Amino acid sequence: MPGKPVLHYFNGRGRMEPVRWLLAAAGVEFEEKFLKTRDDLARLRNDGSLMFQQVPMVEIDGMKLVQTKAILNYIASKYNLYGKDIKERALIDMYSEGVADLELMVLYFPHMPPGEKDAALATIKDKARNRYFPAYEKVLKSHEQDYLVGNRLSRADVSLVELLYHVEELDPSALANFPLLEALRTRVSNLPTVKKFLQPGSQRKPFDDAKCVESTKTIFS
Template sequence: PHPYFFDYHRKYRPLFTTGRCGAMRIMMADQGLEWEEIVVDFADWMKGDLKATCVFGQLPKLEDGGFALYQSNAILRHLGRNHDAYGKDGKEAALIDMMCDGVEDLRLKYAKMIYQEYDTGKDAYIKDLPNHLDKFEAVMAKNKTGFLVGDKPSFADYSLFEVLLNHLVLCSSCLDTFPSLKSFVDKMSARPKIKVFLDSDAYKKLPINGNGKQ
């Protein structure tokens, strides 16, 4: 009944329980899209039948009619192309790709700490975090529109927003010295459809990470 469908397995690929699909959910909510999300039970996944149909043996998967797509950032780019969230021209699109890759670097650093080094590396990660956030602060401050590229949110903005929300749970003061990023989070959070989604039980019931750390 809805144009977008997710197959999403939290236990199998738990880099971000709200995250690998989190930016997609936020983006689709903001764009006014409806979707059906299918969560695959761990036991069913381990049977291997569904895994064998996945191009890289991984979820999430997006289905749009007869079109199937894997890899979270590829899905974000697909949504960006189809919903005017990929810049106004080729140069802006290239910059958005660059920012998306930068967000992915931060996402992976966070995931490594959460899943491999939480007990021994959390404090060091938080101490070093400004050295990563300052890059995004500089871009946001220079653009002066409240977004990473151009004058409206791109798929990279949705990805950065979702990652920053997770970091604010990790360290509530992490944006205190980054006024552009703090304003960005406030601005995105106040967008009416995003606000409704973030206030929904569907969003609140999701743990941030698959191992319970946050």
């Protein structure tokens, strides 16, 4: 019997948070081994676990997977969250990549130099409200279905809902003009697996605070 996936990363959001969300949505229990020092990262590099010398890394099904997109695509394929054919997968990839463009800005926001944060926050708000959220609202309106692709949950929905939560932490009224996105978030959040993940005490990570930011500097700088 294969063991639980093991996630290797620091104890914060970063590029691993979308992986946590997707595993949780799929109802998959996972373990985490947190990097706390430069030596922890060096150990993974030196034992050959990191193909490109970078985390995140996920041990799953006898593999040590790196590169966030590869990890997410494998999990989505394994747990039937990646569409029914190549056309649906292409749409899921397109929607997911759009999410990733904005999500990376949001995830790295706490780690930016203080002098750059005001401009970065303005950019995040502008792109969310005027580029990305209208695009996804339009998709949902165009087919009047419950989910983005094929009227069934996919990794695109999970990634988008994660993004909605994260943007609202920085811009509480960001969803005010997007009722279909609000409805999607409610729908996905009420799925039993996601609802459990959203409860206090889960492996979902909070907004990276000053302590987390300092920890990442210790590990990666």
